[in-house]
Amino acid sequence: xxxxxxxxxxxxxxxxxxKTGIIGVVLLLFITSLALLTPFIAPFDIAKKWNDIQWWSDxxxxxxxxxxxxxxxxxxxxxxxxxxxxSTTTQQxxxxxxxxxxxxxxSFRNFPxxxxxxxxxxxxxxxxxxxxxxxxxxxxxxxxxxxxxxxxENIVNLSLDPQSxxxxxxxxxxxxxxxxxxxxxxxxxxAVKDANMNDRMKASVLRGIYRLTIDVIxxxxxxxxxxxxxxxxxxxGLFGTDAFRRDLIVGxxxxxxxxxxxxxxxxxxxxxxxxxxxxxxxxxxxRSDELVQRxxxxxxxxxxxxxxxxxxxxxxxxxxxxxxxxxxxxxxxxSSKVARSMVLQIxxxxxxxxxxxYGASKKRVLFLYMLPRMLPYMxxxxxxxxxxxxxxxxxLSFLDLxxxxxxxWGKILGDAYEEGALYLGYWWWVIFPALMIIxxxxxxxxxxxxxxxxVNPRLREE
Amino acid sequence: xxxxxxxxxxxxxILSLTLVLAIYATVVIANMGGYxxxxxxxxxxFEIVQKLNRDPMFAVLSxxxxxxxxxxxFNARIKAAGLDQPFPIRSMIQLTNALxxxxxxxxxxxxxxxxxxxxxxxxxxxxxxxLLFTTGTVLASLLxxxxxxQQAKKALSKFDRSMILFSIFTYVQPxxxxxxxxxxxxxxxxxxxxxxxxxxxPPPADPLGYALDLLYHLALPLITxxxxxxxxxxxxxxxxxxxxxxxxxxxxxxxxxxPSNRVLFRYVLRPASPPIVTGMVFALVFSxxxxxxxxxxxxxxxxxxxxxxxxxxxxxxxxIGLTVVLAYLIFLTVILLDIIYAILDPRIKISG
Numbered sequence: 001x002x003x004x005x006x007x008x009x010x011x012x013x014x015x016x017x018x019k020t021g022i023i024g025v026v027l028l029l030f031i032t033s034l035a036l037l038t039p040f041i042a043p044f045d046i047a048k049k050w051n052d053i054q055w056w057s058d059x060x061x062x063x064x065x066x067x068x069x070x071x072x073x074x075x076x077x078x079x080x081x082x083x084x085x086x087s088t089t090t091q092q093x094x095x096x097x098x099x100x101x102x103x104x105x106x107s108f109r110n111f112p113x114x115x116x117x118x119x120x121x122x123x124x125x126x127x128x129x130x131x132x133x134x135x136x137x138x139x140x141x142x143x144x145x146x147x148x149x150x151x152x153e154n155i156v157n158l159s160l161d162p163q164s165x166x167x168x169x170x171x172x173x174x175x176x177x178x179x180x181x182x183x184x185x186x187x188x189x190x191a192v193k194d195a196n197m198n199d200r201m202k203a204s205v206l207r208g209i210y211r212l213t214i215d216v217i218x219x220x221x222x223x224x225x226x227x228x229x230x231x232x233x234x235x236x237g238l239f240g241t242d243a244f245r246r247d248l249i250v251g252x253x254x255x256x257x258x259x260x261x262x263x264x265x266x267x268x269x270x271x272x273x274x275x276x277x278x279x280x281x282x283x284x285x286x287r288s289d290e291l292v293q294r295x296x297x298x299x300x301x302x303x304x305x306x307x308x309x310x311x312x313x314x315x316x317x318x319x320x321x322x323x324x325x326x327x328x329x330x331x332x333x334x335s336s337k338v339a340r341s342m343v344l345q346i347x348x349x350x351x352x353x354x355x356x357x358y359g360a361s362k363k364r365v366l367f368l369y370m371l372p373r374m375l376p377y378m379x380x381x382x383x384x385x386x387x388x389x390x391x392x393x394x395x396l397s398f399l400d401l402x403x404x405x406x407x408x409w410g411k412i413l414g415d416a417y418e419e420g421a422l423y424l425g426y427w428w429w430v431i432f433p434a435l436m437i438i439x440x441x442x443x444x445x446x447x448x449x450x451x452x453x454x455v456n457p458r459l460r461e462e
Numbered sequence: 463x464x465x466x467x468x469x470x471x472x473x474x475x476i477l478s479l480t481l482v483l484a485i486y487a488t489v490v491i492a493n494m495g496g497y498x499x500x501x502x503x504x505x506x507x508f509e510i511v512q513k514l515n516r517d518p519m520f521a522v523l524s525x526x527x528x529x530x531x532x533x534x535x536f537n538a539r540i541k542a543a544g545l546d547q548p549f550p551i552r553s554m555i556q557l558t559n560a561l562x563x564x565x566x567x568x569x570x571x572x573x574x575x576x577x578x579x580x581x582x583x584x585x586x587x588x589x590x591x592x593l594l595f596t597t598g599t600v601l602a603s604l605l606x607x608x609x610x611x612q613q614a615k616k617a618l619s620k621f622d623r624s625m626i627l628f629s630i631f632t633y634v635q636p637x638x639x640x641x642x643x644x645x646x647x648x649x650x651x652x653x654x655x656x657x658x659x660x661x662x663x664p665p666p667a668d669p670l671g672y673a674l675d676l677l678y679h680l681a682l683p684l685i686t687x688x689x690x691x692x693x694x695x696x697x698x699x700x701x702x703x704x705x706x707x708x709x710x711x712x713x714x715x716x717x718x719x720x721p722s723n724r725v726l727f728r729y730v731l732r733p734a735s736p737p738i739v740t741g742m743v744f745a746l747v748f749s750x751x752x753x754x755x756x757x758x759x760x761x762x763x764x765x766x767x768x769x770x771x772x773x774x775x776x777x778x779x780x781x782i783g784l785t786v787v788l789a790y791l792i793f794l795t796v797i798l799l800d801i802i803y804a805i806l807d808p809r810i811k812i813s814g
Contacts, residue, residue, distance in 0.1 A: 020627070297477060300743070300796065302484040303788040305751040306769070310492055310781050313773060334744070387634040395636055395755055399773060413642065417759065422645045423657050430646055437639065445630045 011376040014454040015447070024446030031440050035257035047254045050246065050407040057155075059245040060113055063236035065428050069108075077108035077233035082212060085227060096218040100227055103211040111200060112186045113234045115158040120226040121149035128225060129217040134189055137208025142171050142189060149225065158185045172198060186232075240428040242412070243419045251407035252432055258319070258408050259440060263390035266323055267382045270330040270389075275378055276371070278336025282343040283366050289340075296332045304329045305395070312401040319393070319403035326392065335381045339374060346370050376455040383448035387441035394437060409433040466804055473800050481793045482561065488785050489556045492778070498556070499545060501778055505567060506539045507532070563790075565783035570775045571768070580783035584765065588787075590660060591764030594680065595753050598687035599746060605688065606695020607738075611726070613696060614703040622700070629693030637690035638755040644686050645759070655682035658761030683760040690752075691745065698741035699734075706734040736807040739799055746795045750788055 015021035049055040060079050068076040085100035121128065127148035135141050145156060145164055158164045165183050172188065173179045180198050190210075191203035216225045239248040281292030311317065311325055346352060347370075355365050394410030396402045400418075402411055416422070416429040492498050510532055514520040520528065540546050544555045559566070565580035573583040613622040632640075649657040656662075660679050666672050706712065707730055715729045716722075757766025765784060772780040 294476065294480070297480045297796075298483055300747060301477070301480050301789060301792050302487060303751055303785055303792060305754060306781070306785040306788055307488060307491060309769070309773065310488070310778075310785060313776060313781065314492065314778070384630070384634070391634065391636050391639065395638070398638070398755065399758075399770065401773065417642060422642060422650060425646075425650050427646060430642060434639070434643060438635075441634045442631060445627070445634060449627055449630055 008375050008379070011379070011451065011454050015450045018450045018453065020446045020453075021450030024443050024448075024450060027439055027443030028447060031256055031260060031436075031443060034253065035260045038253045038257055042250050042253050046250055047407055048405065050251060050254075051404070053244050056241075056245040056247065058230065059241050059247060060232040060234065060236050061241065061245050062243055062426055062429075063113070063232075063234050063241045065240045066235045066237055068235050069233075074109045076235040077110055077112065078235050079233045080104050080106070080112075080229075080231040082229040082231070085212075085214070094219065096221075096223070098216040098218065098225070100214040100216070100225075101211060102229075103209050104231070105209050106190060106205075106231070107207050108233065109205055109207075110234070111190050111203075111205060112231045114230075114232040115144075115186050115189070116230040116232065117145060117156040117158060118228040118230070119149045119154040119156070120152070120228075121154060121224070122151060123218070123223040124220040126219040128219065128223045130225060131215045132227070133213045133215075135211040135213065136189070137206060137210065138193060140193060143167050144185065144189065158189075239432045240426075242415060242426075242429050243421075244415075248412065248429065248432060251412050252409070252436055254407050255409035255412070255433065255436060256440075258406055259390045259393065259437070262319060262323060262393045263386040263440070263444075264382075266326050266330075266389035266392075267386035269327050270333070271335045271378055271381045271385055273327070273331055274333050274335035275339040275374060275381070277332055278339030279343045279370060279374070280366060281336070282340045283347070283370065284362060292332060292336065292340075296336060299329065299332050302329065305392075308392075308396065309399065309401060312396065316404075319406065322393070322396070322403070326389065335378075335385070338377060338381065342374055342377065343370060346373055376451065380448050380451040380455060383444045383451060387444045390437065390440060409437050469804055470801060473804075474797060477793060477797055477800070481789060482557070484789050484793075485560050485786055486553070486557050488782065488789065489553050489560060492782050493549070493553060493556070498778065498782070499552070501569070502543065502545060502566070503540065505569075506543065506545075507536055510535045510539065560782075560786045563786070565786065566779045568780045569777045571771060571777050571780050580779050583768065583780065584783055584787050587764045587768050590762065591753055591757065591766065594683055594757070594762055594764065595687065595749050597680075598684050599691065599749055601684070602688045602692040603695050603742065603745075606692040606697075607699050609692070610696040610699025611703060611731075613700040614707065615726075617700075617704055625693070625696060626700070629697035632690055632693040633697070635690065636755065637687050637752050638759045640690050641683070641686045641756055641759040644682060644689075648682060655679075658759075660761075660763050683756065683762055686760075687749075687756065691749065694745055695741070698745075699738055702734045702737045702741070703730055706730045709733075736803055739803045739806060743796055743799045746799070747792050750791050750795070 016025065063079075064076060066076075066078055069078055082102050082104055085102040087098055087100045089096060089098045091097075117132065119130065127150070130145065130147060130149060131143060132145040133141050133143050144158060144167060146167065147163065156164060164185060168183050168185045168188050169179050172183070175193070176195050178195075184198055184200060187200045187203055188197050190205055191197035192206045194203075196202040212227075212229055214225070214227045216223070218225075237247050237249050239252055241247055277292060281288045307329070308322070308325060312322070315321075317325070352365060352369060355369050360369070393402060393408065394413070397408045397410030398414035398417070400411070400414055402408055410433075412433040413430065416426065416433075419426075419429075421427075421429040489498075514528075514532065514535075520531070523531065544552055547555070558564075563581050565584070568578045568580050568583060571583055572578050573586045575582070575586070577583065609625060613625050616622055645657050649655045656679055658679075661672065661675050662679075666675050712725060712729050715725045720729075753764070754766040754769045756762075757764050758770040761767065765787070768780065769784055771777075772784065
């Protein structure tokens with residue numbers, strides 16, 4: 001066995017020579033570059049809108065990743081947005097009748113998840129009358145909306161709107177003589193016409209060209225109605241959406257800089273402090289050593305996570321304050337123990353003896369002769385602690401106790417858990433944030449392992 | 463007095479002092495915004511108003527007299543509870559209360575038996591936490607010790623190196639994280655285990671059925687806990703055993719031609735056991751706080767889930783009570799392992 005290299009540069013070179021080291025470094029580089037790119041790809045104001053549910057309302061709810069349409073084309077579809085219409089207008093005395101039409105091809109093999117209609121309306125005094133008809137490939141014309149819009153944006157979720165549901169029920173009743181108590185417009189409208197067309201399981205999809213006709217009867221010149229139709233699929237974006245229609249890619253990308261910053265800062269500061277305190281305690285004599293040991297007992301017994309939760313609840317802290325508290329509760333810990341045993345070992349060495357003999361002060365010996373020797377170990381300890389702090393933040397966010405203003409992986413997982421993603425099978429909502437955490441911690445772990453392998457002779461490969 | 467007893471008394475004294483300090487820190491932190499005081503005062507006011515409302519004589523009084531009566535009783539109670547004292551004295555009262563596990567009344571939560579005393583709520587759930595996590599920790603430690611020994615025997619083999627990686631990897635991941643992935647895999651997709659809870663609703667009536675049902679629900683959180691923690695045990699064991707193996711007396715024993723198993727158990731494991739116990743301290747202390755979220759994820763009705771419920775309804779007395787109880791549990795764990803350590807380490811018997 002050769003002696004372990006002591007210089008940081010040498011250690012790095014050796015780390016990069018091992019397979020685990022390279023994989024670890026590559027993973028960390030990947031996450032770091034993702035973290036650095038995030039502000040450019042998804043600006044911070046999008047991240048700030050994470051909690052603004054209105055902002056995400058145009059996305060489909062609980063959609064799987066859009067690439068699922070390639071893997072399972074029978075089960076997944078994307079959203080169709082209809083916002084370009086051709087219009088014709090006829091004037092009949094005081095009344096102006098405008099007809100907007102547009103068409104789209106529905107070629108998916110499953111039903112839409114929802115249908116939403118948005119009407120941007122403006123008028124002077126009297127509300128315009130609107131009737132919307134869906135003409136299907138089989139020649140059926142079904143009225144899906146009838147009514148008077150308010151000024152501004154009118155959002156009609158056909159799947160939930162009772163009036164639209166009534167229209168569908170009356171269509172079913174006039175054709176089949178039954179009025180079901182629960183009606184699913186998104187199924188009926190796109191199903192082959194038969195008695196089962198209200199049953200998502202039994203009905204079959206009618207594929208082809210659909211045409212939407214919007215008749216507007218206006219009573220003054222100012223009246224204007226701009227329609228938009230969303231036929232929601234169940235697949236969206238790279239990572240899908242959650243129950244609040246949020247595009248998960250935004251949260252997952254923003255999780256990277258937050259996790260990295262929190263994890264590395266916490267790890268660097270606590271390991272440095274712990275090592276200095278542990279080393280100094282041992283180096284400056286029995287009494288200070290005893291003191292550090294007792295403080296270590298204190299930090300061992302104090303239940304850190306519950307206290308962090310308590311602090312969080314009582315004071316509602318943000319991520320930087322959390323960082324401060326975490327550091328406060330990690331002044332002495334595992335790294336101090338490592339530092340202690342290293343000082344006991346190093347202080348017997350000749351160069352320390354030599355330094356003392358030419359009159360170097362205790363402080364000088366500690367900071368200039370001993371701590372630099374521990375640097376490679378500190379790197380391993382930092383790499384090992386960083387994922388622990390990343391998980392600490394994730395744990396608090398999972399409990400909805402993290403910084404409320406920013407999305408983080410733990411928070412996404414917590415939301416997923418809260419909304420029953422585990423029991424309802426919304427796997428993308430769990431797997432992707434979990435995968436990101438695993439990638440980061442794996443990167444740090446492999447790095448720490450290969451570091452340890454170099455500096456710790458017991459792990460060295462011959 | 464033997465050296466061992468003297469050592470133990472010294473350790474227990476030091477650790478008790480540490481416990482007092484840790485709980486005092488909790489009291490101070492919880493008090494920094496005057497939050498706990500306000501809570502206690504609200505509670506006292508609530509109790510007075512409730513008591514007076516049950517009194518028919520109170521109902522006939524005018525509003526002003528009612529107010530006055532409440533104020534008089536309130537001030538008397540505040541004085542009795544020491545809430546009018548300056549903070550240093552008040553914090554001492556709270557510290558004594560916490561140390562004697564006089565944890566007060568919960569703001570919202572109740573025990574299954576209907577009590578709203580924090581200590582009763584906690585006591586009711588404590589055995590369930592102990593059932594899950596002691597079983598899990600014992601299983602994980604046995605598995606880890608066995609694997610660690612095997613690793614040490616074949617140090618730096620492919621098996622050893624992949625186990626080390628696995629250990630470091632699982633060491634950094636909290637158990638709840640594996641929990642949510644395991645629920646998704648084993649209970650949603652494979653439908654092998656229930657996703658959570660301790661028994662079915664309604665629970666089976668006969669004792670055997672109840673026990674089996676309990677085991678069925680216990681399985682997945684237990685597997686998760688063992689999976690998440692045994693790596694740490696094997697890693698610690700491996701390193702310590704390897705270190706002992708390189709000692710001269712082991713080489714000498716081998717050179718004398720002793721069978722390798724005898725060398726392992728007599729010459730390696732015996733001296734290696736005290737540091738392994740030290741490793742245990744950290745693992746067990748870790749497990750008490752790790753239990754919080756793992757329980758919550760599995761809906762296991764122990765202390766962890768209580769913690770989550772208390773967070774949801776912002777029940778500060780329960781949260782503070784739980785923190786105190788956890789500090790106690792960690793304290794007891796450390797003492798227990800200290801005793802084991804002292805028995806195992808012959809040096810303590812000699813030097814004290």
